[in-house]
Amino acid sequence: MKKIIVLFGAIGLLLSSCSVSKVAREKRNLLSGTWILEDVSYENNTGNFSSILFNDAKDICFEGSNWFFRDNNSTGRYTIAPSSLCAGGDRYIRWSVIDRDENYTSQLQFKFIDAKNKDISGGLGYRLNIASLSATDMTLKSNNQVDGESITIVYNFTKK
Structure with missing residues (x-):
């Protein structure tokens, strides 16, 4: 009997340590759906900047892109419109919200996957601070x- 109680206690502890915090769960629910990336800008420095974002495309290509986050399986995609500067199409992602302690900003993290949800980035990904x-x-x-x-x-x- 003691062994069963200890076993259930260990399982409960393991499950609770793997759960998502309430704050992260709330942010995941808010993120769920389709978003339009209206603009990309730069802070903390002066001058004109242009960059390749997420090792994918120029910053101008991301403006107007559609981002879709599905919270029930943590997958999604962003879609870039094709143009002379941009290779358009869907980029599939697996995402999550990292809820850090109260001294830090929560973060959205994602990595690239294929259409069958298999990792294609070798485990590498990106983290963005959730400012608001x-x-x-x-x-x-x-x-x-x-x-x-x-x-x-x-x-x-x-949000769309």
Whole structure:
């Protein structure tokens, strides 16, 4: 009998340590759905910038892109419109929300997968700070270095 109680206690402890926090769950629910990336801008530095985002396409290609997040299986995609500067199409992702302690911003993390949900990025991915998130608007930020100077890339979304 003691062994059964200890076994159930260990299983309960294991399950609770793997669960998603309440804050992360709330943010996952808010993220679920389709978003339009309205614009990409830069903070903490002066000048004109252009960058390749997520090792994929130029920043201008992402403006107007559709992002879809499915919260029941943590998959999604973003779609870039084709143009002379941009290789259009769907990019499939697996995503999650990292809820850090109260001293840090929560983060959206994602990695690339194929249409059959298999990892194609070798386990590498991206983390963006969730600066703000509501039912209609979202701002994500990533901190980067350019020639030794700090710069923040800002992604402003609206919910479709």
